[in-house]
Amino acid sequence: MNEKEIMSELNNSTKQKEKWNTSIDNVVLILKNTNSKEIKAKSLWLLGEMGLQNSSQIQDHIQIIASFLNDKEPKLRAKAVNALGRIGRTNHLLVMPYWDDMMDMKNDESSDVRMCFIWACENIATNSPDLYSNYMDIFLELISDKNDRVRIEAPEMFRVIGKRKPKYVEPYLDKLQWFADNDLHRVVRIHSAGAVRVTKKALEATKNINE
Structure with a gap:
């Protein structure tokens, strides 16, 4: 053929x-x-x-x-x-x-690869969020990536994790709120605010269950 x-x-x-x-x-x-x-x-x-x-x-x-x-x-x-x-x-x-080879893609010279890396992590984190407990710094750094499409996608990882394992995102809430309030890109602000909102809601739900 x-x-x-x-x-x-x-x-x-x-x-x-x-x-x-x-x-x-x-x-x-x-x-x-x-x-x-x-x-x-x-x-x-x-x-x-x-x-x-x-x-x-x-x-x-x-x-x-x-x-x-x-x-x-x-x-x-x-x-x-x-x-x-x-x-x-x-x-x-x-x-x-x-896993290690996949995580190395965060540093790829191509912005499309870095963006697909985030998508891949979001997919895996949907059902296996614990895998990322020690990797959240990576996604915080990617919010400041030189490419806007990467920056737009990076906060979504915090939303995915925050909904399922809010304790992993809790240490980043202040920084995410800063991006939500101050970032120059409107969608970065929106996605950062969404991550904060979802995480706080999940933290509150966890608190109510434990009380």
């Missing part, structure tokens, strides 16, 4: 979720055998979505997905970390062998 036909096949697979549990191997085969950046990117994204729904079937293929964390193409690094985040949302144990 030519590139256009392969992309059409991937697009069709995207729509046929009921067949994902049996089509993972085919997508992996496409990923391994193409030289096209666009097809690789689409394959990585699709494997992440498939892995979210079928974590047991994706297990044997995570290593090849993770190998793209070191690819020279920023787009493929971004798609790889995002895919691992989606898989890790369902079963964080599957991505733990690549």
Whole structure:
């Protein structure tokens, strides 16, 4: 098949979720055998979505997905970390062998990769927030990133964690409030304020349960 036909096949697979549990191997085969950046990117994204729904079937293929964390193409690094985040949302144990490499993406030269790193962490933190108990400083630093899209997304990690494990965000409430009151970017202010609001609500709920 030519590139256009392969992309059409991937697009069709995207729509046929009921067949994902049996089509993972085919997508992996496409990923391994193409030289096209666009097809690789689409394959990585699709494997992440498939892995979210079928974590047991994706297990044997995570290593090849993770190998793209070191690819020279920023787009493929971004798609790889995002895919691992989606898989890790369902079963964080599957991505733990690549945890350090994933966390290193916070320093990637590409802002798209740094943003996808935050998205991946938000996905994993949705069901496994305890993994980030000692990593919240990273996301505070990213609120001051040089790229606005990264800055906009970073406070959302505090919202995700604050809703589930507010004690991890509580030490950052004053700093988040400063961003909510003073940041020059309107959406950064909105997202920071949302993180503060959600965390305080969760802290209050916890306090009421304990009383």
